[in-house]
Amino acid sequence: MAGESAGLEARRQRGLADAHRRQADDAERRAEQFEIAERTESETARILAPLAGIGYHLLADRRWPGSRTAQVDMVVVGRGGVFIVDTKAWREVAVHGDRITRGQEDVTDDIARLADLAYSTGAALADTGLAPNEVHAITALAGQRRMHARVASVDVLGVHDVIGHITKRGARLSASRVDEVLAALLQHFPVIGEQPDTAPQVVVPAPVLARSAPPAIAGNEGADDVHTNEAHDDELVEKLLDGVLEAPIEEWMAFLDPAQAKLVRRSFNGPARIRGAAGTGKTVVGLHRAAYLARATGSRVLFTTYIATLPAVLESLLARLAPDMVSRVDFMGVHAFSKRLLDERGIAYRVPGxxxxxxxxxxxxxxxxxxxxxxxxxxxxxxxxxxxxxxxxxxxxxxxxxxxxxxxxxxxxxxxxxxxxxxxxxxxxxxxxxxxxxTDWEDVVLMARDALRERPLDRYGAVIVDEAQDLSCAMVSMLHTLVGDRQDGLTLIGDGQQTIYPGGYTLSELGISLAGRGVVLDLNHRNTAEVLEFAKQMVADDQFVDIEGVDGVGDAVSAVTRSGSVPTVHRATSAGDHDAAMVARIRQVLRLVGTGHGDVGVLTATNQHADEVSAALRAAGLPVVSLQRYDGRTVDAVKVGTIKRAKGLEFKQVLLAHVRERLLAEQTGQPSEADRERRELDRRELYVGMTRARDGLWVGVRR
The missing domain is CATH 1.10.10 (Arc Repressor Mutant, subunit A)
Known part of the structure; x- marks a missing residue:
């Protein structure tokens, strides 16, 4: 038919034209998205630039590891740790439990990818000794301020809140450690377009901001002016100062050194033990290890100890350092676990009374x-x-x-x-x-042990036992039954020098072999040299049989990293004199920069003395919280309790109240073996109390 071929060609050309218009529209939309990304990422870089002035390194536009095209907006590394920052120009953001939406769109998967990147980065930095909890993921919402949510272990913040979030962690890494981590990050996050065999490019950000500002971000009309010089406003200055001041003691209690960080990820092909003298970080290693095993294996972890109140404190600390894992770790004392098992199995018993x-x-x-x-x-x-x-x-x-x-x-x-x-x-x-x-508590444990022998409990992939030396044979046998000799199943943490209960046991009695799976920590970060030297007098002649069956005098410390004032001993002439001196000491240390009420612990040998101390402090107008009710959250009150309750805890300042004179004096006469055993236990308890002190120690002696 005449004209048919022309018509076909016309329709073909129009089809091509439509396709080109669609491609052009798509390209235009992509260009707009990249332009928005450019503006938002530039905004983030401008806001974070002042960090360079206080020693932080900012690595911008780095390649996402394992991807040819995806990029990471900003990696920040400094004394406060590593922060991976991804900027989003999202509006109408809402958090619903563990999900996050942008308008009607669920964008949780985008957040989860960033969480995975932080986790893999932590693993890549393990050889530098960086602790897993020192790598943080941040989604910065462009143009937003005073917003903070947490989804899939990622902090979702207004971009103006990021700098305060970073600096508030204070100085957690040494300058040399920052250099090592930076070198590893430059390899892990190469520059966009850089070939794999190219030497990594070091980017040093300019601390002075550009004079001109880019155009406003589309859709942000009516928001606060985000292009003012944030480096000089009062809010930013305040945030920078907050980051310099010392954090509460609870933040310090989650600190790991490089050797400890490597141990967290170490794999053992059977039951293992981590030991070391007081102050070498055994408990915090166990805490980080619990989070690591829960994340790496996907199974539940039981973290247990003899002290009934310590699990709540440790759970609170884990919520700080690995909130996404806290629901996968069960914290409970051995007796609480035994009771729960009997209740679940329907086995009748009476609560000991x-x-x-x-x-x-x-x-x-x-x-x-x-x-x-x-x-x-x-x-x-x-x-x-x-x-x-x-x-x-x-x-x-x-x-x-x-x-x-x-x-x-x-x-x-x-x-x-x-x-x-x-x-x-x-x-x-x-x-x-x-x-x-x-029934007594020993019966409850034995009943639980026998119930597990009759019918095992397939609930936990790993069990971590803190202060293992304080447990009984039956307790350890029960816990071993939960995981047997599987890889990374049972981790025993403790120090025979800190045994404060009579009796003992050896692992050979239980048929548990460590077979070379023992690790000794020997670097003391907690105590000052002066506090440690004073405390060691309490156990200088102490000998004991360790749970590994070896006679010992305690593990040595290779180095003490901190120094401070010499401990003070006040020998009171009366109860009133003792309490007045105690109150004066507390008021003195509260004047120190970075020391609040919640950083001070007053410890005693008995509950009766703890009650007397609490009454004296309240009468002096000082806020008090009992260690029986302390759950690990930062509190603005002096912590008071027995030394036994303080096991596993730390304080910037420790006051030991109502200490008996004879425990500090040389022993005279010919005491019986029973008396000598009791004296050694009491002096070990004093040693435990003294080594809870990070910065300072005061001992109040009653004749």
């Missing part, structure tokens, strides 16, 4: 005056500890087991006749407890 004390009263009062247990060289408390820690702590059921037991941790050798008398006391106590229908 006064029945145990009354049953032991009856058993003790029935002992004849001629019994070897009535010897003046021993006390009722000594035999009560023997039953609780040595016999029931192991779950012994036959006298023959006890007759041949080495009794690790007890100094006084017992002849067979005395052991038979102790066994009779134990049986009388057990019979009286059953008649009263009661």
């Amino acid at each position: 006064r029945e145990a004390r009354l049953a032991f009263d009856d058993a003790w009062n029935a002992i004849r005056a001629s019994s070897p247990l009535r010897s003046a060289r021993f006390t009722r408390r000594y035999w009560e500890d023997e039953v609780k820690h040595v016999i029931k702590g192991r779950g012994l059921t036959r006298f023959e087991e006890y007759a041949d037991l080495s009794r690790v941790g007890r100094k006084h050798a017992l002849p067979l006749e005395t052991r038979q008398a102790v066994w009779d006391l134990y049986e009388a106590y057990a019979t009286g407890l059953r008649k009263r229908g009661g």
Whole structure:
């Protein structure tokens, strides 16, 4: 037909024209997006530029590792850690639980990609010794201020809030560590367009901002003027100063040094142990390791210890350093875990109460005056500890087991006749407890252990035990049952020098072999040299059998990184004199820069003395919080409690109140083995209390 070919060609050309218009429109939209990205990223760079003036390095427009085209807007590294900053020109942003939306669009996956990048970057920097929690991901919302949300471990901030967020962490890395991390980051995040074999380009940002400002960001009309010189306004100056001031003690308690950071990621092909003297960071390594194992394996982790109040504190600390993992780690004391297991299995028991004390009263009062247990060289408390820690702590059921037991941790050798008398006391106590229908805490643990042996619990991929030396044989056996000898299953953390409970055990009794999977930490970051030297006097002649079955005098410290004032000892002439001096000391240390009420701990040997201290401080107008109620969150109140409650905790300033004079003096005369054992335990407890002090120590002595 005439004209048909021309018509076909016309339609083809129009089709091409339409396609070109669509391509042009797409290109125009992409160009607009890149222009917005250019403006928003430039805005972020301008706002963060003052960081260069206080020692931070800003790496802009770096290539996303593993991608040829994707880029990372900004990587900031300095004394406060590593911060990966991704700028978004998002409007109508809303957070719904663990999801984030932009208008009607769910953009959680974009945030999750940044979280994955931070995690992989932490792994890439592991060889530098950087702790996993020192790499942070930030989504900066262009033109926004006074906004902070957290999604998938990423901090979503208004761009004007980023600099304050970075500086508030203070100085966490040494200058040499920053240099090492920077060198690794330059390799990990190459410049866009840089070939892999090209030497990394060092970008040093100019601390002086450009005179001219780029045009306003589209869609931000009506917002605060984001192009004023942020480096000079009062708000920015205040944020920079806040970053210089010392953080509360809770921030310090999550600090890792490079050797500790490497240990966090170390893999062991069976049960392992981390030990070291006080102040070497064992607990914080365990805390970071819990988060690492939960993230790396995807399984649940149990973090447990003997001290009932410590798990809540550690859970709060983990919420600071790895909030995305806190729901995957169960923090609970050994007794709390035992109770929960029995409740879940429907196994009947009575919560231990006064029945145990009354049953032991009856058993003790029935002992004849001629019994070897009535010897003046021993006390009722000594035999009560023997039953609780040595016999029931192991779950012994036959006298023959006890007759041949080495009794690790007890100094006084017992002849067979005395052991038979102790066994009779134990049986009388057990019979009286059953008649009263009661149980003690040792029974609760043994029942839980037996329940797990009968039917294992497949809930945890790893178990971390802090202060393992304070647990009993039965407790460790129960926890070992949860994970067996699997890779990275059981991590025992502790220091035999800090054993403050009578009795003891060895891992060989439980059939647990470490087979070279033991690590010793020997660098003390916590205490000043003066505090540590003073504390070591308490355990200078102390000898003990470690849980690995080796006689020892405590692990040595290779170096102490900090120094300070010499500890103060106040020998009070009266209760009033003691309390007045204690209050004066607290008021003195509160005048130190960076020390608040919540950085001060007053520790005692007994709950009664803790109550007396609390009353004296309140009467002086000082705010007080009991360690029994302290949960690890920053609080503006002096912390008061027993030394046992303070295990695993740290304070900038420690005051030991109502210390007995005889514990500081040289021992005289010929004490019995039982008395010597008790004195060693009490002095170890003082050592534990003294080494809770980071910056300063005061000891109030009562004659």
